[in-house]
Amino acid sequence: MQITVQQAQTINLDTVVVEFVRDIFTEQKIVAKIKGLPRPVVLWSGATEYAAASAWNNETATARATEVLSLSSIDWAF
Numbered sequence: 420m421q422i423t424v425q426q427a428q429t430i431n432l433d434t435v436v437v438e439f440v441r442d443i444f445t446e447q448k449i450v451a452k453i454k455g456l457p458r459p460v461v462l463w464s465g466a467t468e469y470a471a472a473s474a475w476n477n478e479t480a481t482a483r484a485t486e487v488l489s490l491s492s493i494d495w496a497f
Contacts, residue, residue: 430455430456432453432488437452437453437454437477438451438454442475446464447464447466448465449463449464449480450497458496460484460487461487461494462475463475464494
């Protein structure tokens with residue numbers, strides 16, 4: 420079942436700029452605020468992804484953000 424609760428909004432980003440990354444150890448989740456987006460997105464979540472991303476840096480976070488933003492559904496944080 421697909422339910423639309425809000426009209427789709429389109430934002431054009433020339434480049435993906437990560438403003439900050441937050442590592443939420445207790446939830447095994449890493450989220451990032453991307454410049455131009457209204458709220459943070461989940462980069463990695465769950466034990467397997469969290470362990471694989473344990474040595475993340477600015478380059479890997481930006482690469483992952485670009486990958487996440489290209490998905491058909493974005494996992495928004497908070």
